[in-house]
Amino acid sequence: MAAFDTIIRGGTIATASDTFVADVGIREGRITALGESLSGADDIVDARGKLVLPGGIDSHVHISQPSGPGIVMADDFNSATLSAAFGGNTTVMPYCLQAKGQSLRAALTDYHALAAGNCHIDHAFHLIISDPTDSVLGQELPALVADGYSSFKVFMTYEGLALSDYEILSVLSVARETGATVQIHAENYDAIRFLTDKLEQSGKTAPYYHAISRPIPVEREATHRAISLAELIDVPIVIVHVSNRGAMEEIRRAQQRGLKVTGETCPQYLVLTEDDLKGVEMEGAKYVCSPPPRDRDSQIACWEGLQQGIFTLFSSDHCPFRYDDPAGKLNPKGRSSFRWVPNGIPGIETRLPILFSEGVSKGRISLSQFVALTATEAAKTYNLPNKGAIAIGMDADIALWDPNKTCKIAQSDLHHGADYTPYEGIEITGMPVSTLLRGQFVVRDGVYVGAKGRGKHLARAPRKSA
Ligand code: URP
Ligand code: ZN
Ligand code: ZN
Numbered sequence: 367m368a369a370f371d372t373i374i375r376g377g378t379i380a381t382a383s384d385t386f387v388a389d390v391g392i393r394e395g396r397i398t399a400l401g402e403s404l405s406g407a408d409d410i411v412d413a414r415g416k417l418v419l420p421g422g423i424d425s426h427v428h429i430s431q432p433s434g435p436g437i438v439m440a441d442d443f444n445s446a447t448l449s450a451a452f453g454g455n456t457t458v459m460p461y462c463l464q465a466k467g468q469s470l471r472a473a474l475t476d477y478h479a480l481a482a483g484n485c486h487i488d489h490a491f492h493l494i495i496s497d498p499t500d501s502v503l504g505q506e507l508p509a510l511v512a513d514g515y516s517s518f519k520v521f522m523t524y525e526g527l528a529l530s531d532y533e534i535l536s537v538l539s540v541a542r543e544t545g546a547t548v549q550i551h552a553e554n555y556d557a558i559r560f561l562t563d564k565l566e567q568s569g570k571t572a573p574y575y576h577a578i579s580r581p582i583p584v585e586r587e588a589t590h591r592a593i594s595l596a597e598l599i600d601v602p603i604v605i606v607h608v609s610n611r612g613a614m615e616e617i618r619r620a621q622q623r624g625l626k627v628t629g630e631t632c633p634q635y636l637v638l639t640e641d642d643l644k645g646v647e648m649e650g651a652k653y654v655c656s657p658p659p660r661d662r663d664s665q666i667a668c669w670e671g672l673q674q675g676i677f678t679l680f681s682s683d684h685c686p687f688r689y690d691d692p693a694g695k696l697n698p699k700g701r702s703s704f705r706w707v708p709n710g711i712p713g714i715e716t717r718l719p720i721l722f723s724e725g726v727s728k729g730r731i732s733l734s735q736f737v738a739l740t741a742t743e744a745a746k747t748y749n750l751p752n753k754g755a756i757a758i759g760m761d762a763d764i765a766l767w768d769p770n771k772t773c774k775i776a777q778s779d780l781h782h783g784a785d786y787t788p789y790e791g792i793e794i795t796g797m798p799v800s801t802l803l804r805g806q807f808v809v810r811d812g813v814y815v816g817a818k819g820r821g822k823h824l825a826r827a828p829r830k831s832a
Contacts, residue, residue, distance in 0.1 A: 369406035377413030382738035395804035421456025421763035426681035440686035440783035453715035454798030456763035485821025514825025545828030552588035573650030577640035577658035586612035602626035611667030630679035685710025762805035
């Protein structure tokens with residue numbers, strides 16, 4: 367019997383701390399050897415001149431999530447995970463949204479049914495808590511954490527989702543008791559409602575006014591409040607999709623005070639601005655997401671956050687809607703006001719190439735920082751077992767990158783279900799060319815060779831100490 371199923375030969379391996387040339391030996395889905403001149407495998411992959419990186423972990427994606435009457439998300443688990451694999455990812459963390467009045471168990475049953483047999487890569491759910499009743503807080507959540515669902519998301523805004531500070535404190539208390547990790551969407555709901563009403567009353571209804579309805583102070587204030595609530599309970603939190611300097615500095619100050627606050631940012635805050643929402647007619651709707659892209663200084667601040675370790679997570683916040691579709695951005699109500707344009711943009715396949723190209727290729731971050739931001743830290747933050755690193759014993763979740771390959775991002779090359787990409791035309795240097803999930807190719811030299819249904823659900827233990 368051969369020593370290995372696969373050897374990846376002669377590539378440059380990067381971890382969150384090192385870069386070195388070695389062979390990777392893979393057996394039964396795991397990395398079993400790192401060394402020179404490994405031999406004895408059915409499949410020997412020549413990786414000379416390539417980078418051998420941990421498969422990306424996209425720890426913030428929305429798939430098949432109900433998004434309001436008549437609105438349909440553009441991706442199901444099949445298309446989203448296929449697109450993710452082509453973008454160099456091996457794990458995604460989608461949301462399981464609890465509808466008001468619904469039990470979280472019932473919500474999970476629904477999402478597992480959607481995912482089962484349809485995933486090309488692995489997945490693990492975060493639980494969105496929209497209805498923190500006594501039984502949800504007292505019984506369901508502790509039982510679900512014990513069953514491997516150890517992260518929640520709570521919202522400070524959105525009709526039907528926003529929790530009061532009292533409710534957020536209640537969820538944070540459960541997280542402290544159970545060792546769960548809580549993500550917080552930090553925007554001030556009342557301020558957004560007030561500004562939205564004022565804008566509509568003065569006839570300012572075009573997509574661009576979405577950005578004006580939720581300016582930086584709306585996010586900065588909520589970030590400060592979220593941190594304060596977590597401080598009261600003494601529990602770690604993750605502030606997701608941070609878009610600007612004010613919110614970034616709130617997180618930095620909290621970290622400097624010794625609070626366990628993790629920051630996440632996304633590609634849209636590095637390469638888009640609110641000017642993108644000004645497109646002709648309704649074109650700006652393609653960029654409507656929350657928080658909105660900001661300005662040049664906000665982009666610089668987000669880069670500083672990544673470079674200085676204020677942000678340790680870089681996710682896509684993939685939340686895809688078709689543009690030219692009555693069930694998407696151009697739904698009839700959406701044409702009448704930005705208020706009704708579904709929030710969210712696609713980005714599951716472009717997240718890694720954008721960060722690699724703008725970050726590593728342009729010298730803003732090191733290759734090890736790239737690996738940490740896109741895989742290793744997500745695995746640590748969310749306790750993903752055996753994921754996020756090229757090391758002996760880990761799952762052989764690997765992306766092979768050609769650091770010199772160039773392209774222009776184009777919708778026609780992508781595999782998601784949306785009919786556009788907000789990143790059309792961006793020049794990229796450095797692309798994933800192959801993706802292996804637990805030792806087996808999903809994409810090989812740009813060609814799909816995987817099997818729908820190979821992706822599995824990952825149960826996750828809680829944090830060790832509260
Ligand atoms: O606009 C966005 N980001 N939509 C997705 C939902 C969320 O808040 O993450
Ligand atoms: Zn959010
Ligand atoms: Zn999101």
